[in-house]
Amino acid sequence: xxxxxxxxxxxxxxxxxxxxxxxxxxxxxxxxxxxxxxxxxxxxxxxxxxxxxxxxxxxxxxxxxxxxxxxxxxxxxxxxxxxxxxxxxxxxxxxxxxxxxxxxxxxxxxxxxxxxxxxxxxxxxxxxxxxxxxxxxxxxxxxxx
Amino acid sequence: xxxxxxxxxxxxxxxxxxxxxxxxxxxxxxxxxxxxxxxxxxxxxxxxxxxxxxxxxxxxxxxxxxxxxxxxxxxxxxxxxxxxxxxxxxxxxxxxxxxxxxxxxxxx
Numbered sequence: 001x002x003x004x005x006x007x008x009x010x011x012x013x014x015x016x017x018x019x020x021x022x023x024x025x026x027x028x029x030x031x032x033x034x035x036x037x038x039x040x041x042x043x044x045x046x047x048x049x050x051x052x053x054x055x056x057x058x059x060x061x062x063x064x065x066x067x068x069x070x071x072x073x074x075x076x077x078x079x080x081x082x083x084x085x086x087x088x089x090x091x092x093x094x095x096x097x098x099x100x101x102x103x104x105x106x107x108x109x110x111x112x113x114x115x116x117x118x119x120x121x122x123x124x125x126x127x128x129x130x131x132x133x134x135x136x137x138x139x140x141x142x143x144x145x
Numbered sequence: 146x147x148x149x150x151x152x153x154x155x156x157x158x159x160x161x162x163x164x165x166x167x168x169x170x171x172x173x174x175x176x177x178x179x180x181x182x183x184x185x186x187x188x189x190x191x192x193x194x195x196x197x198x199x200x201x202x203x204x205x206x207x208x209x210x211x212x213x214x215x216x217x218x219x220x221x222x223x224x225x226x227x228x229x230x231x232x233x234x235x236x237x238x239x240x241x242x243x244x245x246x247x248x249x250x251x252x253x
Binding site: 003 | 197215219222226
């Protein structure tokens with residue numbers, strides 16, 4: 001089966017509860033995710049969307065799984081680049097795993113097609129977002145604005 | 146060893162950098178698929194992958210009986226911010242100031 005995917009991992013010195021809050025509340029998301037607004041009520045089956053700071057809709061989808069404070073699965077489709085939107089839905093999974101003094105955060109994105117442009121595009125964004133999230137939770141400041 | 150030590154140690158070996166390049170070219174590979182591209186024993190590749198995993202440069206996921214290896218660029222982003230962006234900034238600022246000064250002169 002043709003498929004494109006990536007798995008990004010970061011270890012953040014924080015608690016699962018705090019990291020969960022950072023992933024699911026707009027107050028936090030706006031700080032480390034380059035000004036995007038995340039619109040959803042985080043109920044399974046609810047719509048989910050990301051709005052850029054200029055008001056354009058970046059991505060839309062649906063909450064497929066929501067298990068605090070361990071796991072979120074989002075059905076995810078790009079909206080503002082036609083060639084990415086044409087690829088259809090990808091699955092984004094966020095998993096939190098508490099370790100001794102840190103939480104392991106794993107983000108995976110998968111789409112059922114080979115050489116996906118969507119996967120290429122999001123894989124460029126995640127390292128910066130995750131690195132910002134880590135700085136924010138560990139030091140209270142972001143590295144990139 | 147702290148995180149940064151593990152990271153730089155992992156990057157200090159050419160075979161390990163080659164493994165990262167292989168994963169960059171194509172993610173989600175099994176050990177066997179990686180071994181095909183390297184002139185090393187399976188055991189040596191396993192050891193290199195373990196060092197990369199300890200440094201968090203490689204993430205693994207299980208799919209059925211297979212273990213898939215992914216390039217994890219998040220620590221590289223952290224090196225970039227810690228060791229590169231910081232030194233670039235004053236230089237970019239200097240260029241920016243120079244441009245403003247020159248443009249200011251032209252208009253003045």
